Amino acid sequence: MNCTKCPTSTRAVIGLPRHNAAFCKACFTTFVHEQVARAIKAFKMFTPEDRILVAVSGGKDSLALWHILLALGYRADALYVNLGIGAYSEESHRKVRHYADTVAASHGAKLLVHVVEQEAGAGIRELATILHRPTCSTCGTIKRYQFNRAAVEQEYDVMATGHNLDDEAARLLGNVLHWQNDYLDKQSPTLPASVEGFAKKVKPLCRLSEREIAAYAVVNRIDYIVEECPMAKGSKMILYKEVLNRLETESPGTKQRFYWGFLDKQTTPAPATESMAEKDQRTLAPCDTCGQPTTAGTCSYCKMMAKAKTAAQPRA
Amino acid sequence: MLVQLSHPHRQVEIKGPKRTKELLRELNLVMEAHLVIRGDELVTEDEILADADQIEIRPVISGGT
Ligand SMILES: Nc1ncnc2c1ncn2[C@@H]1O[C@H](COP(=O)(O)O)[C@@H](O)[C@H]1O
Numbered sequence A: 001m002n003c004t005k006c007p008t009s010t011r012a013v014i015g016l017p018r019h020n021a022a023f024c025k026a027c028f029t030t031f032v033h034e035q036v037a038r039a040i041k042a043f044k045m046f047t048p049e050d051r052i053l054v055a056v057s058g059g060k061d062s063l064a065l066w067h068i069l070l071a072l073g074y075r076a077d078a079l080y081v082n083l084g085i086g087a088y089s090e091e092s093h094r095k096v097r098h099y100a101d102t103v104a105a106s107h108g109a110k111l112l113v114h115v116v117e118q119e120a121g122a123g124i125r126e127l128a129t130i131l132h133r134p135t136c137s138t139c140g141t142i143k144r145y146q147f148n149r150a151a152v153e154q155e156y157d158v159m160a161t162g163h164n165l166d167d168e169a170a171r172l173l174g175n176v177l178h179w180q181n182d183y184l185d186k187q188s189p190t191l192p193a194s195v196e197g198f199a200k201k202v203k204p205l206c207r208l209s210e211r212e213i214a215a216y217a218v219v220n221r222i223d224y225i226v227e228e229c230p231m232a233k234g235s236k237m238i239l240y241k242e243v244l245n246r247l248e249t250e251s252p253g254t255k256q257r258f259y260w261g262f263l264d265k266q267t268t269p270a271p272a273t274e275s276m277a278e279k280d281q282r283t284l285a286p287c288d289t290c291g292q293p294t295t296a297g298t299c300s301y302c303k304m305m306a307k308a309k310t311a312a313q314p315r316a
Numbered sequence B: 001m002l003v004q005l006s007h008p009h010r011q012v013e014i015k016g017p018k019r020t021k022e023l024l025r026e027l028n029l030v031m032e033a034h035l036v037i038r039g040d041e042l043v044t045e046d047e048i049l050a051d052a053d054q055i056e057i058r059p060v061i062s063g064g065t
């Protein structure tokens, strides 16, 4: 497979069925940067003057996001929250620190760190046990709180997370399956600083799939933690993602149409709608052959039968 | 070829030459959820992998909440 963009047709490193394209390393990096730039612009996320705080977990998405924002020339610092989940937290912390020292520092960007154990006296798992709450919900509350607090206290203009197209499509699927209307409103890639004390929150990777971001990290030699948080095993989100990926494999572009279609519907106000009955009265009239309602002069049934009869005539 | 897999971390030996696509199918893995890396370079689904190649199949799905 060769790059579909290069005039010299260099060997491609990734095929993108949903875009009918394949890219070499350089063109793929450009493609990813363009997708992020388009999301930033379309959802009015931030400007080059803004100070951005990126929540970085050590995984592919958030490290790639930090990398891309720095490459595009934005002023982006990062916040790592050490959750105290044994070897997983130690390893992810090392990856983040390594990236901050070897790459981000040369852009003048710095890393902030919050250690849960230092403030709460215990790691996430112990806290969850004490509180009789599921670990991931305890974790979610703590992360959201710390992201917002750091952004507000350190006076960042906006707080960015590495949520990607798969995260958002899977969350949307979950919310739709259970008709979680309140949550549907919060699925926009830009959430405003609605009240004093709330930081503006953005998801600049919302146009890129998980696979594309992982590929970007490999191509650009970003050293991220491949292992998963041990608590993620068997989660509903992973199930939704697997289901969506099966659909995506059968019909490329499904995830994108699902999530972007939802965003389109959300941003374009619904037109004053006529009722189904009103629409039928306006568009339907009796078929000139059989009299049943149709939008055409002759209904599709009568057309089909007429055609079948002609075709069935024995040839003379 | 020696193929390295994650979740859990393990290695399997698969006979080459073989296209990336066929390797994934044989292991029952979907392309959309994995990257295939030869040495330290990404390869596309139509690439032919040789018996002597060192391959890593890296999952890309993540997420808890
Ligand atoms: N421990 C962490 N420290 C800082 N940011 C995090 C942490 N965990 C998750 N994030 C952020 O939240 C986003 C979604 O995380 P996840 O729910 O793990 O997919 C990531 O892309 C990061 O931006």
Ligand code: Q46
Pocket (backbone or CB within 6 Å): A124, A135, A136, A137, A139, A140, A229, A230, A231, A232, B063, B064, B065
């Ligand atoms: S994204 Fe996730 S980090 Fe936290 S404990 Fe681990 S799975 Fe659950 S929520």
